[in-house]
Amino acid sequence: MATLDKRRIPKPTALEAFEINMADARHLVRMAQALTNTRVHRMRKELRKRVGEALKVPAKDWESLDCLQSANLFVTFLPGSDVKRSDFDDPRPLLRQALVAACAAGETYLADRAMELVGPLLNAGKATARLRGIPMNLGVWLEIDAKYERKKWGLRGQVIEPFVREQASTAPTKVGHLLSMLGVDSWSSKIDHECGFAKGGTVEFLDRLTTRRNKIAHEGDRSGRGRALLTADEVTADLAELELVIHAIHTVTGGKPSGAGST
Structure with missing residues (x-):
């Protein structure tokens, strides 16, 4: 059974804590950039078919598939999703x-x-x-x-x-x-x-x-x-x-x- 390391973890310095906290701010910016949708139109029929097959979505639900596309990501919204492409505009x-x-x-x-x-x-x-x-x-x-x-x-x-x-x-x-x-x-x-x-x-x-x-x-x-x-x-x-x-x-x-x- 592994034993817990009881050595005291040193408290970060003021500058170290600042960099840790700033990482959160930078992460939010990266998320904003990655998730900003640049796709104007919804998924084409043939793309919905290919994605549906790849994700093993039932054929009857392919019509409900949609996606977000940016310079960094391609995200698929599954049937019944509570979020939609316009949420990321x-x-x-x-x-x-x-x-x-x-x-x-x-x-x-x-x-x-x-x-x-x-x-x-x-x-x-x-x-x-x-x-x-x-x-x-x-x-x-x-x-x-x-x-x-x-x-x-x-x-x-x-x-x-x-x-x-x-x-x-x-x-x-x-x-x-x-x-x-x-x-x-x-x-x-x-x-x-x-x-x-x-x-x-x-x-x-x-x-x-x-x-x-x-x-x-x-x-x-x-x-x-x-x-x-x-x-x-x-x-x-x-x-x-x-x-x-x-x-x-x-x-x-x-x-x-x-x-x-x-x-």
Whole structure:
């Protein structure tokens, strides 16, 4: 009988977790591209016959066969299927969720990275003004005093981390607040330099990305009477740019430089 490996699996770093989460966003884009139907007409009679025979579909049901065709896939809809070819004409639902997933990956990275770096700052001589400004009520302090022998661990878990995770966002003002808390000044200029952007490029990109994410999450991405346009190429470009920005933030906060993740 096989025994379970009880060795502790190390927690991924902030950057590793970001890449894992971004893989979900990239997967959604690939699915959108693969499943976008390009076939105008339903299956021809002779094709339905060949496919029906190959799949051992009863001859009486061949008329109900249909298919989806894209540059990557040929998918057969079997008789009685709850989905149909027209359900795959619009890739935007998957693309919208890819943007939401990418922003969530960025937010998680920012919170994780802050918690990786905050430890040395919990010192009266090193704490930044932003860190000192994190609010804490008396009840929380009494709980820390009663439960934690190492008070700084209590502060990390009960005060700093909840605040950081609530504040973490791809919105440029929030990014600036967290990086300032970590002692990074002139953050946007530094990220612009690392990414090779023109002055203000980082703030402009993050503001545009976050605005679109909020529009998707809170307004259904409405534009007039319908939904806003969105293409796989646009989302792919935004994901690549977000990865570039996150890797630049990692470098600016003292992490080892590395190339952006694979797309």
